[in-house]
Amino acid sequence: MTEKKIRVLVAKPGLDGHDRGAKVVARALRDAGMEVIYTGLRQTPEMIAEAALQEDVDVVGLSILSGAHMALTPRVMELLKANGQTHVKVFLGGIIPDEDLQRLKEMGVTGVFGPGASTEDIVRDVRMALAG
């Protein structure tokens, strides 16, 4: 029996082309021993939820630098729930103003990381969210 691997979907929803952060995070999670499914740019919430389901991931990581996070994130959360993936933890990164943090938490987002966030912190929080 092989050990259970943490599987993470890293996705870029919307029309936002900033993909450096998503790639940095994907690599950091890989280096921490996780299996990261990278979907590439311009994903709709529907595509993200479908991929999360097919890949049976433990974590969905959204990278949004376009300012559209308050529209895209709740839609992804809704679809995950509709698919029965309520156990999936959602992390968000990118340009997220502080005033949105409270509402994102209320939506069920587990963690939010902005520019300059350390990848060690991201790895630690992902592990903690799944252990808890």
Next chain:
Amino acid sequence: MTYSQSVLDGDRLALARLLTQVENDSAEGRAALIELFPYTGRAHLIGVTGSPGTGKSSLVNQLTLHYRKTSGKRVAVVAVDPSSPFTGGAVLGDRVRMRDLSGDPGVFIRSMATRGSLGGLAQSTANMAQVFDAAGFDIVIIETVGAGQSEVDVARLAHTTLVVEAPGLGDDIQAIKAGILEIADILVVNKADRPGVENAEKALKSMLELAHPAQRVFKHHGTYMSESVPANKVEAGLWIPPIQRTISTEGRGIVELADAIARHLTHLTQSGGWAIRERARLEVELDALIRETLVSRFRETVPQQQYEDVLERIVQRELSPWEAVKMLMQK
């Protein structure tokens, strides 16, 4: 409800979860495989392998689109990428090229890391394919990077194996390993929009001649056929791998490729090759299971300490491994 019943009922979340169990080789996964086994043996397994970056995922994307547009067939994709040998993690990026397939309930894509398991990769891929087969997918496409023995083993699972090459990968011939060419049922020269297609095709053709020295391969109606083999013999059981050109980014050559795959399938069923491949595959699987079961049964009878002691004596060269086996197995 058990996993297997839900999977047979078409529950996609159950299917996804079961694939995880099967990949982890858990007790639940094994139990489900047993229950699902009677429902397997129907899907056409297509292996897609070749050097990194030759356009395998783009090709799988186009082929799947083609099948979905021209037939009611349901298609599953297992996309295998290497795990890092240092951290055990992986970035699985094949989905990036398959975005056209999203939103289609007749398609299911699953990414898989090699997990550095010795020989276990072929087994777990075979098990994943069996789950899709039982779940009613008519075609299961398995994408692997044709880099090493384990990938060759995976490609061997397939009924039809495509080996994908592309022009401009350094010295064209170097890019492809002889061992991989031997498992090709169809050779694909992708990126045919790039300069150097002719050379790549020529290189493949001469390698084919080396791999099939008994036949002289020549071009006939756009596909390569052997001239020393009369047409009736081709029908009677010899398959000469055709070389197909494609441009996956534009969807060119895909219809012709799908035709070649269909011809290979017909050939397999008519020549008895399908049954032979199934039998060979199941025999390998049975042997592996017997070996595994015997080893674990045997290990249960030997206390760990005794095993360690014997191992230590071998390390000290007091005992040869052959004598050790005799000693351990005698009681």
